[in-house]
Each structure stands twice: as structure tokens, then as C-alpha cells.
Amino acid sequence: MKILVCISNVPDTTTKIKLTADKTAIDLANVQWIINPWDELALTRALELKEASAGKITKVSVISVGNQSAEPTIRKALAIGADDAFRVNAEAKDAYFAAFQIAEAVKTEAYDIILCGIESSDYNGSAFGGMLAEFMDHPSVSSVSNFEFAGEVVKVNREIPGGYEVVEPALPFVAIVQKGIAKEPRIPSMRGIMMARQKPLKVVEAAPAEAMTEFVAFEPPQPKAACKMVDPANVAELVELLHKEAKII
Amino acid sequence: MNFDFTEEQIMIKQAARDFAKKLEADVIERDYKAEYPTQHIKELSNLGFLGMLVNPKYGGGGMDTISYILAVEEIAKIDASVAVIMSVHNSLGCWGIEAYGTEAQKEKYLPQMVTGEKIGAFLLSEPEAGSDATSQKTLAEDKGDYYLVNGTKNWITNASSGSVFLVIAQTYPELQHHGINALIVDKDMPGVTIGPHEDKMGMRSSDTHSVMFNDVIVPKENRLGGDGFGFKIAMKGLEGGRISIASQAVGIAQGAYERALQYSKERKAFGKLLAEHQSVAFKLAEMYVKIENARNLVLKAAWLKDNHKPYGLAGAMAKQYAADSAMEITTEAVQIHGGYGYVKEYHVERLMREAKLTQIYEGTSEIQKIVISRQILRA
Numbered sequence: 001m002k003i004l005v006c007i008s009n010v011p012d013t014t015t016k017i018k019l020t021a022d023k024t025a026i027d028l029a030n031v032q033w034i035i036n037p038w039d040e041l042a043l044t045r046a047l048e049l050k051e052a053s054a055g056k057i058t059k060v061s062v063i064s065v066g067n068q069s070a071e072p073t074i075r076k077a078l079a080i081g082a083d084d085a086f087r088v089n090a091e092a093k094d095a096y097f098a099a100f101q102i103a104e105a106v107k108t109e110a111y112d113i114i115l116c117g118i119e120s121s122d123y124n125g126s127a128f129g130g131m132l133a134e135f136m137d138h139p140s141v142s143s144v145s146n147f148e149f150a151g152e153v154v155k156v157n158r159e160i161p162g163g164y165e166v167v168e169p170a171l172p173f174v175a176i177v178q179k180g181i182a183k184e185p186r187i188p189s190m191r192g193i194m195m196a197r198q199k200p201l202k203v204v205e206a207a208p209a210e211a212m213t214e215f216v217a218f219e220p221p222q223p224k225a226a227c228k229m230v231d232p233a234n235v236a237e238l239v240e241l242l243h244k245e246a247k248i249i
Numbered sequence: 250m251n252f253d254f255t256e257e258q259i260m261i262k263q264a265a266r267d268f269a270k271k272l273e274a275d276v277i278e279r280d281y282k283a284e285y286p287t288q289h290i291k292e293l294s295n296l297g298f299l300g301m302l303v304n305p306k307y308g309g310g311g312m313d314t315i316s317y318i319l320a321v322e323e324i325a326k327i328d329a330s331v332a333v334i335m336s337v338h339n340s341l342g343c344w345g346i347e348a349y350g351t352e353a354q355k356e357k358y359l360p361q362m363v364t365g366e367k368i369g370a371f372l373l374s375e376p377e378a379g380s381d382a383t384s385q386k387t388l389a390e391d392k393g394d395y396y397l398v399n400g401t402k403n404w405i406t407n408a409s410s411g412s413v414f415l416v417i418a419q420t421y422p423e424l425q426h427h428g429i430n431a432l433i434v435d436k437d438m439p440g441v442t443i444g445p446h447e448d449k450m451g452m453r454s455s456d457t458h459s460v461m462f463n464d465v466i467v468p469k470e471n472r473l474g475g476d477g478f479g480f481k482i483a484m485k486g487l488e489g490g491r492i493s494i495a496s497q498a499v500g501i502a503q504g505a506y507e508r509a510l511q512y513s514k515e516r517k518a519f520g521k522l523l524a525e526h527q528s529v530a531f532k533l534a535e536m537y538v539k540i541e542n543a544r545n546l547v548l549k550a551a552w553l554k555d556n557h558k559p560y561g562l563a564g565a566m567a568k569q570y571a572a573d574s575a576m577e578i579t580t581e582a583v584q585i586h587g588g589y590g591y592v593k594e595y596h597v598e599r600l601m602r603e604a605k606l607t608q609i610y611e612g613t614s615e616i617q618k619i620v621i622s623r624q625i626l627r628a
Binding site: 079185187188192193194196197 | 296297300311
């Protein structure tokens with residue numbers, strides 16, 4: 001059995017977001033890149049399952065759509081423990097484009113389970129997983145917070161309001177995972193880091209496809225208004241300000 | 250010239266940073282209770298930081314000194330106690346055996362040291378031989394096929410957690426430091442006693458003890474290097490150890506600087522943020538420059554070591570400057586925090602206590618100046 005984890009190369013979540021002058025893109029200068037946190041947890045769970053499978057899961061692969069600058073992020077996934085990797089050599093223009101490219105790249109690879117994060121921390125589109133399943137002609141389960149093997153069956157916990165439901169999807173399938181899928185991401189070990197360069201990283205040229213969407217403009221949120229301090233003794237002034245200025249009472 | 254790190258070095262630094270984040274949760278409590286970070290050291294070894302410099306042939310990471318000091322800095326930024334446990338184990342314990350050990354010694358000790366199953370300690374200081382390391386009173390009498398070791402060692406990091414002791418002892422007192430040997434002593438050899446835990450000012454989560462040797466029989470095969478080369482081995486070990494202690498000092502300073510920077514952007518006084526007061530902004534600027542200087546000295550020393558060039562002078566400069574700067578920077582970080590800096594919750598008072606030790610151990614700042622001045626005067 002083989003597992004594929006789709007990883008997205010995203011800016012570090014602590015990055016201060018700046019826009020380009022024409023506001024149609026994020027200024028990517030001096031940005032630190034990381035594995036999308038949801039994808040990193042998916043990878044962690046895949047590796048846990050492989051380790052506990054007593055040889056049943058033979059391989060965990062990762063795939064990403066990106067140009068060469070995404071390779072350090074892909075190699076980090078290899079350092080964490082993935083066995084091999086694919087990089088589709090193209091800029092991931094939108095979810096449709098990325099899903100199409102990944103489906104094209106791995107259609108003949110016969111992965112039994114494909115994992116991806118429910119969203120990516122850069123554009124938070126939440127569209128990729130469903131599209132990938134459609135292109136692969138696989139069933140998909142979203143909001144997956146846990147999955148494990150029960151004999152030959154995979155049992156998937158799917159989060160729903162107030163609880164979760166248990167689904168038994170037919171293999172192969174796409175699991176679109178929530179953050180609870182693994183406790184915390186793995187830190188690569190020194191040995192893993194040294195081994196990463198020796199693991200296969202196959203570069204696949206992009207298939208002909210166009211993006212379905214484009215970014216027209218970004219607007220940063222309004223800066224937080226200054227905090228007005230009111231003397232605790234002066235309740236009347238506070239009420240007056242809440243009523244006339246903040247207009248919330 | 251190239252100031253870029255390799256992809257692996259960046260990944261190692263990030264891995265150390267991710268590991269160090271977990272130390273923050275209990276660092277204040279462990280410092281207060283002087284509690285050894287057992288679980289954290291276990292994870293440190295699982296990640297391979299405990300044998301990261303050792304040749305992969307013995308199970309180590311085979312990494313360069315630059316990667317190592319990047320990791321030490323990241324860990325020291327949060328918890329200098331964990332950094333010193335790691336530093337002594339790697340720079341003095343593992344390195345000593347790898348650099349000077351026989352193949353049999355390396356095969357016997359290194360595989361267990363890289364997994365953290367056995368932690369290394371370095372036993373040089375004595376009650377009356379600190380900076381004056383040539384006056385070793387601990388005796389290793391040559392009894393034919395073994396050494397009979399008697400004496401006391403002081404200020405031993407990893408003394409209770411460790412089990413592979415590199416002991417520096419005098420065999421031929423008449424030859425002074427040319428008569429000193431370095432021996433590998435297993436802690437469980439009969440006659441080895443660990444003294445009480447030292448109640449230290451800082452780095453309280455690392456275990457420091459005195460160690461007593463009473464008629465300890467150490468087989469000849471446990472001697473590191475040639476007969477009478479012990480002092481040379483000790484000095485060479487400290488030469489490398491200094492680089493990582495300098496990096497630890499940079500980490501402590503960086504930790505204090507980051508906390509002071511954050512605080513000065515949050516706290517207001519006289520109607521504006523602390524950072525908007527020039528007196529505070531200038532302090533931050535001075536801290537920043539000193540840290541950059543110290544880090545560059547450390548990196549140069551590490552680079553020299555990796556490129557098999559002499560690094561004694563560079564290491565001494567890095568250690569002296571980084572340690573003294575860390576003391577100044579942590580003191581200023583407390584000052585910027587005002588009263589809050591003087592209580593434990595804000596971390597900077599702990600960093601200040603930790604910085605103090607970097608000026609003392611593995612060669613005081615004064616000893617570094619002796620090393621530096623001797624070299625420049627000789628030139």
C-alpha cells in the first residue's frame with residue numbers, strides 16, 4: 001500500500017504580509033517558506049501509519065506544484081521521513097491548476113490513499129482536495145480528523161458540528177485533513193536531514209492547463225484603532241463614549 | 250567570501266528552533282527547582298543532536314561545526330542549561346574520544362553516546378586548579394597494566410546524568426603538565442563517587458557536581474592518546490568547546506534582546522512606547538550590533554575548524570567577546586524591562602544569570618585574553 005501526501009509551499013505563518021505596489025500580489029521578498037501546516041500534519045500522520053503498519057504501507061511519497069525554489073520545502077518533507085518526492089515544475093496558479101497537475105503526475109502511480117490539508121495557510125481556498133479527487137476519479141472525505149486501519153478497512157473520522165462521523169471509504173480515496181489528524185508536526189532528525197538529499201526527488205514537467213481564476217486585487221485589513229483609556233472612576237465618561245463614539249450601546 | 254548557509258544548515262537551525270520552543274513551557278520551573286531536563290534530553294538525542302558531529306560510521310550525524318553552533322545558539326536562546334548539556338557532551342565528550350581515541354575506544358563508546366544512552370562529561374577543574382589547569386592534583390599512578398586514580402574534580406557538568414568521564418590526571422608530577430594523562434573512566438567503576446549537586450546561580454537545570462576518585466582502577470586501554478598527552482588533549486578539547494560556549498552566549502544574548510525588543514514595542518511610559526524613547530532605542534541598537542559581531546566571530550571560528558585551519562585564536566576571541574557581550578546585553582535587557590525584568594516570569598533575569606557563567610566556564614574571559622594576547626604578541 002502506498003500513501004501520497006500533497007504539500008504546498010507557503011510563507012511562514014509569522015510572515016508580515018506586504019502587498020506589491022499594484023496590490024495584485026503578495027510581495028514575496030524576504031519570505032521564509034514552510035510546508036503548509038495542515039499538509040505537514042497529514043505527512044506526520046502518514047508516517048505514523050506507515051511505522052505502525054508492520055510493512056503493509058510500503059511507501060509515503062510527497063508531491064508539490066512549484067518551481068525550483070520550492071525544493072527546500074520538499075526536501076524538508078523528505079528529511080521528516082517521506083520516502084520520495086515529486087515536484088511538478090510550474091507555479092501553482094490556483095487550486096484547479098495545482099489539482100490538475102498533481103492528478104496528471106500521479107495517475108499511473110496507483111496510490112491507495114492521497115492526503116492533503118483542508119486548506120493552505122497562504123490563500124486558504126479549501127478547494128484543492130475536492131478538485132484533486134474529481135480529477136483522479138476517487139472518492140474523497142473532507143474534514144478528516146483521524147483515520148486508521150481496521151483490518152482491510154480504513155476507518156475515517158470526519159468532523160461535523162457537535163461531533164464526528166465515521167466513514168469507511170473505498171480505496172483508493174482522497175482524505176482532506178483537519179489539524180487534529182496528528183498531535184504535532186515532526187521535527188526532522190539530524191540523520192533525516194543528511195539523508196534527504198539522497199532520496200529521489202523527481203521533477204515532472206507541467207501538463208498543458210490554464211488557471212481558472214486570477215487575483216484582481218488584495219486589500220489589507222484596516223489597522224487596529226488606538227485604544228482609548230478611561231479612568232476607572234469615570235464610569236459616566238465610559239458610557240458616554242460607548243454610546244456616542246463607539247455606538248455599541 | 251560567502252555568508253550563505255547551506256540548505257541543510259538552515260534546516261538544522263530550524264529543527265533546533267522547533268525543538269527549543271518546547272523547552273519554553275517549563276524552563277522557568279526547571280530553573281527554579283534546579284531540575285534536570287530528562288525528557289527534553291531524550292528528545293534531543295532522538296533528534297540526533299547529541300551525536301551530530303560524530304562520524305556516521307559510529308551512528309553520528311557527521312555534521313559540520315557551523316551546523317552545530319547554529320543549533321546550540323537556537324537552544325541557548327530559550328534554555329542555556331540544555332545547551333550546555335549538549336555542548337559538553339558533543340564538544341568535549343564525543344569529540345575527545347573521536348579525535349584521540351583508538352578504534353576500539355571509539356567503537357566501545359561512541360555508538361552509545363550518539364544515542365544519548367551514555368552522556369559524556371569532561372573532568373579537568375579541581376578545587377585548586379581552575380584556570381590554572383596545569384596544577385593537577387588528581388593522580389593517575391602507573392601500576393603496570395592499570396592506572397590507580399585518586400583525587401577530586403570540581404564543577405563537573407553532566408556529572409550525575411553522564412557516565413563517560415574524560416578525566417585529566419597527573420601521572421608524572423615531576424614532568425608537570427607534560428606528565429598529565431587523559432583517561433576514559435566509566436562512572437560505575439568502583440571508587441568513583443559523585444558529590445552533592447551544586448546549587449548554582451544560573452544554568453540550574455544542568456547538573457553540576459564534584460566527583461571524587463578513591464583508588465579507582467582504570468585499565469591502561471582507557472587512556473586517550475599517548476602517555477603524557479593528556480594536557481594537550483584537554484587544551485585542544487577546550488579550544489573547540491569554546492566555540493560552542495561562545496555560540497551559547499550568542500543565543501543567551503539573542504534571547505534577551507528579542508524579549509527586550511518585544512517588550513519595548515508593547516510597554517508605554519511617559520505617553521509613548523519604550524522603543525520610541527531614544528535611550529531605549531539606542532540600547533537595542535547597541536545590543537543588535539554586539540550580537541552580530543559576536544555571531545560573526547563564532548561563525549568564523551567554526552568555519553576555520555571545518556576547514557581544518559587553526560582556530561585557537563578565533564575561538565578565544567569569539568568566547569571572550571560573546572560572553573562579555575552576553576553579560577552586558579542581558580543586563581540591559583533587564584534594565585529595559587524595569588521591575589518586570591527583575592522577576593522570573595519575564596525570563597530576562599534568568600538569561601542574565603546564565604550569561605554570567607559563559608564568562609567563567611571553559612576558560613574565563615581573562616584566560617581568553619591570555620590566549621589572545623600571547624598569540625598577537627608572538628606574531
